Amino acid sequence: MNLNRIGRIGALCWVAAAPVFLVASLVTGLRWRQPTYSWATNNISDLGNVHCGVWDTTRPRYVCSPWHPVMNAATLATAVLLAAGLLLTWRLLGRGVVVRSAQTLLLLATGGYALAALYPADVDENLHVLGAFLIMGLGNVGLLLAGFAPGTTLLARWRRLTLAAGLTALAGTVLFFAQQGVGIGVGGMERVAVLPFPLWACCLAVLLAETPPSRVDHGVVVPL
Template sequence: MRSSPAATIGALCWVAAAPLFLTANVVVGLAWDDPAFSWANNNISDLGNVTCGVWDTTRPRYVCSPWHDTMNAAFVLTAALLIAGLVLTWRMWGQGKAVRWGRWLMAFGAAGLGLAGAFPADTNENMHLLGALFVFVCGNAGLLAAGCARNGTLPARLRPATLTLGVLGTAGSVLFIAQQGVGLGLGGMERVAVFPLQIWACYAGCLLYRTARRNRFRENRSTGEASSKR
């Protein structure tokens, strides 16, 4: 698997996406005062709500996120990094229906994060829910599709992790939509649904970047050996 400079940049975009989003979740959550932010009880979307007050009639909770702009920017930037990684690594994926479906579904899943950040839940709930649906359904379905790719493709090299994360994310989505926290709380279950795509991208990005570094090292060594023989 030869990696182009563009693909290497795409890999780095993927590597950066998950840490960025996780850091934003932690830092923006720490900015909450009264009540404190709870990963078990609060949704990720609560971090991006622009107003303070009681939110959600089915599960009422007081939401007040002082750094909501930071969280919404993180949503959008994470989406941009994931999509940039997909575009720049496009030719590295290989061929086949599973690869095509996987890429496009992951792209919609990533775009859903951008929609969720561009339209906070308390300003445009319909668009925000559409973005969340893309993340839950498309992102995790993309992982499952990619996990079925034929041998010789990029997803096939990551098959165990890809399928595991796809199953985990799908199960988390179903349970979250069914309002079942299963010991994690609904906030925790939502993270089980949302994080797998970003974790996969970080893992795949590390693999691609390591491969590019190895290939570059071999090329430089071959060039040096050829020069020494002259």
């Protein structure tokens, strides 16, 4: 598809979001010492905790993240990039109640990333948990809902990808809140709940750029 300038910027924002988040997670985790950071046992939030000490009554663990500002800044950048991508491709992906509801829920999820970044778990646990709920609760419902976009919309072209991402994310959410690691640890399961949205957005942006030219009329696609 020959994306217009706004659409191209939105796609670029989506392409950048997942790498920013993943690279920051890796780099920040590598700075941990005694104990080292584990993607299987530690939560994502542990990377952003400001203070050192034993954390979490459910799964007590010692948390000390020297580069927490890097993680929190990257999480905030992820929120901005995902939100910008959504808003700049808002009309391009389609219209109708299903599409708009999905986009709204996903936009709320970007607010969750911002809350999680601005309010680390050991600074304001309530707002941090609210952010997690927006990401893993409302956001993942929105992702699944996007998989049911009407067949006339551009979003429907990638129904299988979207449904797979939404179902995976919701399954990860249920298992994470049930504290079931299922072989990858509770921390690993949290990533199954959190990562599908930014990874889906990254894939969708690439697919948008590679889509053959079509006539798009306010989100209704008619192949040439």
